[in-house]
Amino acid sequence: MSLLAASNVTINAQEILKGLGAVGAGIGYGAAAVGPGIGIGIVVGNAITAMARQPEAAGMVRTTMFLGIAFTEALALIGFVVFILLKFT
Amino acid sequence: MIGSLVFPPIGHLVQWKGILFKGTPFEVNKTVLIMWASVAIVFGVFRTASRRASLVPTGVQNLAEATVDFVQNGIILQTIGEEGLHFTPFLLALFSFILVGNIFEIIPLVQFPANARMAFPMFGALMVWAIYNYLGVKEHGFIGYLKHATVPPGVPKAMLPLVVLIEVVSKFLLQPFSLAVRLFANELAGHLLLVTFAVLSTTLLTAHTAFLKPITVLPAVMLIALTGFELLVAVLQAFIFTILTGVYIAAATSHEH
Numbered sequence: 001m002s003l004l005a006a007s008n009v010t011i012n013a014q015e016i017l018k019g020l021g022a023v024g025a026g027i028g029y030g031a032a033a034v035g036p037g038i039g040i041g042i043v044v045g046n047a048i049t050a051m052a053r054q055p056e057a058a059g060m061v062r063t064t065m066f067l068g069i070a071f072t073e074a075l076a077l078i079g080f081v082v083f084i085l086l087k088f089t
Numbered sequence: 090m091i092g093s094l095v096f097p098p099i100g101h102l103v104q105w106k107g108i109l110f111k112g113t114p115f116e117v118n119k120t121v122l123i124m125w126a127s128v129a130i131v132f133g134v135f136r137t138a139s140r141r142a143s144l145v146p147t148g149v150q151n152l153a154e155a156t157v158d159f160v161q162n163g164i165i166l167q168t169i170g171e172e173g174l175h176f177t178p179f180l181l182a183l184f185s186f187i188l189v190g191n192i193f194e195i196i197p198l199v200q201f202p203a204n205a206r207m208a209f210p211m212f213g214a215l216m217v218w219a220i221y222n223y224l225g226v227k228e229h230g231f232i233g234y235l236k237h238a239t240v241p242p243g244v245p246k247a248m249l250p251l252v253v254l255i256e257v258v259s260k261f262l263l264q265p266f267s268l269a270v271r272l273f274a275n276e277l278a279g280h281l282l283l284v285t286f287a288v289l290s291t292t293l294l295t296a297h298t299a300f301l302k303p304i305t306v307l308p309a310v311m312l313i314a315l316t317g318f319e320l321l322v323a324v325l326q327a328f329i330f331t332i333l334t335g336v337y338i339a340a341a342t343s344h345e346h
Contacts, residue, residue: 063167067336070329075266077274084277088099 025086032079039072094292102284103205103277123203129187131182159332160184168335171343176338179220183213184331191276191323194283195316202323205276207269214269217334222261225341238341268333275326279319286312 047065051058105119138153146154150288160181165173190203204210225234239256240249289308293301 060167061091063163063332066325066329070271070333074271077271079277080274081270086100
């Protein structure tokens with residue numbers, strides 16, 4: 001209590017809002033990266049299993065793997081764009 | 090200790106001053122110049138390759154033929170199939186333009202990917218959207234195409250309204266949106282990553298405390314490694330944009346078996 005009373009720091013509401021925005025942006029991007037991280041792991045892991053079992057189909061599997069990664073990754077990228085929008089605008 | 094670590098605001102990293110036609114919608118800045126350079130490079134490579142075409146390819150012709158071969162075998166035959174080979178010029182132009190625009194990220198003194206601004210990704214995605222819808226309407230007729238695009242075969246009657254809603258949103262809104270955002274966000278993220286490590290390196294190198302200077306090695310090595318990674322990302326994103334175009338065209342024009 002005395003510590004609060006002694007402090008002559010004025011807290012600006014604008015500053016607090018800015019700080020909260022940054023916290024929200026960080027948490028938001030972190031949360032957006034979790035799902036796609038797991039998803040890409042599953043996609044690539046299964047693609048490697050398929051390639052190891054059937055090396056002659058590796059080319060086709062690789063193309064499909066990149067497609068799967070692209071679709072999965074989209075969510076993380078939307079999270080990244082939201083992060084940029086929250087943090088810098 | 091590192092009081093001078095100043096990360097530039099994002100506006101300074103992606104917005105450039107106009108050079109020509111300032112204040113008009115046709116303002117020419119660095120991004121536009123990079124796009125013009127991409128067009129010139131792509132045109133130049135394929136022009137010189139086809140002008141002096143010999144049976145045994147050398148030099149530029151090798152590069153051009155390898156790219157055409159990659160687009161035909163790696164993209165079109167994998168997605169649309171034999172009947173899609175007449176899309177080669179369109180997909181080839183798309184692939185090489187995006188690739189050259191991305192590679193400017195790691196060219197010294199330029200170091201900015203044209204696609205880190207929303208201009209081309211958005212326009213490209215809208216163009217692809219218009220083309221696959223046009224091809225679908227041409228193939229199935231307007232009503233037939235709407236039915237083909239939004240009603241998957243074998244869905245129970247009770248689920249139909251929900252499935253149709255999801256399909257309409259995904260086919261006509263999310264597909265072009267995610268196509269544009271994927272390219273844009275990947276390039277922007279790569280650019281910011283390189284800037285972060287470059288700023289870190291220069292700050293540590295110019296730090297007043299002497300023992301901080303050797304630490305510069307760490308971000309500098311990371312910067313070099315990430316430059317290589319960005320080359321991979323540039324090729325991969327051009328590939329993914331093109332192959333997704335192929336997938337969307339194939340989905341719009343295919344017939345159910």
